[in-house]
Amino acid sequence: RLGAAATGGVAFFRPESNAQAVRELQLAAALRHAIERNELTVLYQPQVSLASGQIIGAEALLRWHSPDWGQVSPTEFIPVAERAGLIGAIDDWVLRQACAQSLAWQRQGLPLVRIGVNFSPLQFQQGDVAQQVQKALLDTGADPACLGVELTESTLMDDPVRAAAMLCELKSIGIEISLDDFGTGYSSLSCLRSLPIDVVKVDRSFVNDVTAGPESASVTRSIITMAHGLQMRVIAEGVETEAQLSLLLAKGCDQIQGYWFSPPVPADEVARMLAEHRCLPEHLTTRRSRPR
Numbered sequence: 172r173l174g175a176a177a178t179g180g181v182a183f184f185r186p187e188s189n190a191q192a193v194r195e196l197q198l199a200a201a202l203r204h205a206i207e208r209n210e211l212t213v214l215y216q217p218q219v220s221l222a223s224g225q226i227i228g229a230e231a232l233l234r235w236h237s238p239d240w241g242q243v244s245p246t247e248f249i250p251v252a253e254r255a256g257l258i259g260a261i262d263d264w265v266l267r268q269a270c271a272q273s274l275a276w277q278r279q280g281l282p283l284v285r286i287g288v289n290f291s292p293l294q295f296q297q298g299d300v301a302q303q304v305q306k307a308l309l310d311t312g313a314d315p316a317c318l319g320v321e322l323t324e325s326t327l328m329d330d331p332v333r334a335a336a337m338l339c340e341l342k343s344i345g346i347e348i349s350l351d352d353f354g355t356g357y358s359s360l361s362c363l364r365s366l367p368i369d370v371v372k373v374d375r376s377f378v379n380d381v382t383a384g385p386e387s388a389s390v391t392r393s394i395i396t397m398a399h400g401l402q403m404r405v406i407a408e409g410v411e412t413e414a415q416l417s418l419l420l421a422k423g424c425d426q427i428q429g430y431w432f433s434p435p436v437p438a439d440e441v442a443r444m445l446a447e448h449r450c451l452p453e454h455l456t457t458r459r460s461r462p463r
């Protein structure tokens with residue numbers, strides 16, 4: 172097998188990666204029409220406060236059901252959309268769905284929740300996300316207090332000066348900013364201290380390990396302590412067990428999101444949970460009555 176260097180920059184693929192390249196091309200072609208063909212939907216995963224036990228937010232998570240390919244995971248189609256130049260339109264569609272959804276919940280008289288929208292690094296680096304959000308709010312009439320953006324650290328560290336300016340603009344509109352998948356990149360929280368980040372989302376790989384032993388638990392505690400020192404709140408993602416939740420509570424975590432409370436669900440189901448005031452049992456919150 173010849174490397175790209177030996178062939179003047181032309182890379183040869185092994186059959187399996189060739190098959191992968193073909194699948195990517197076909198997925199990209201199908202994805203190009205996914206919005207107009209109504210193949211995309213947004214699910215919402217509740218985020219719960221460990222202080223009040225109440226649902227205070229929901230993350231918008233995109234789903235694609237293709238008639239040809241069936242259900243395709245966002246971990247597969249988001250990168251395809253990025254490489255095919257389709258992510259801008261897709262992220263904008265999700266943003267507008269989220270705005271419309273928050274208005275609908277407001278009209279139903281449900282408690283206010285903030286919907287978190289994921290933005291691809293590419294969209295954040297190349298587009299004007301602040302202007303895009305401003306426009307979506309104006310067009311839909313949604314309340315900025317009901318909207319948040321989720322960005323990963325690599326998105327921000329690629330061009331920290333530009334990122335800082337963009338985040339400040341988003342903040343001035345009233346949008347909450349969350350740092351997604353924290354702990355999976357290489358930057359420390361102190362690198363990010365100059366950025367106006369409201370919430371740190373501890374990656375689910377850490378949450379998964381939190382009950383594994385004292386070392387893992389102390390890593391999580393350090394993240395929480397440092398975030399609090401920087402006036403940022405902490406949400407743990409991927410909380411699957413009560414044991415994880417208890418430990419996170421003990422370490423001072425502010426919010427949780429994960430299968431234990433609820434997987435991502437259709438908007439109607441979130442509405443039902445909000446209407447029923449579904450919340451955490453008192454002993455799993457900091458408002459629990461302490462024994463005298």
Ligand code: C2E
Pocket residue numbers: 216231232233244245246249262265289290291321351352375408409410411428429430431434435
């Ligand atoms: P993310 O933003 O970190 O989203 C969290 C992922 O963890 C979601 O996967 C969610 O379904 C999953 N999850 C939540 N709770 C649990 C749990 O308790 N256990 C486990 N094992 N997983 C849990 P999903 O929906 O497959 O999305 C994967 C990634 O795709 C997201 O990671 C995000 O980076 C990206 N994505 C999803 N929707 C969008 C979108 O609208 N735009 C962009 N640009 N990216 C999106």
Ligand code: MG
Pocket residue numbers: 230289321351
């Ligand atoms: Mg996210």
Ligand code: MG
Pocket residue numbers: 351352372374408
């Ligand atoms: Mg995440």
Ligand code: MG
Pocket residue numbers: 352
């Ligand atoms: Mg992720």
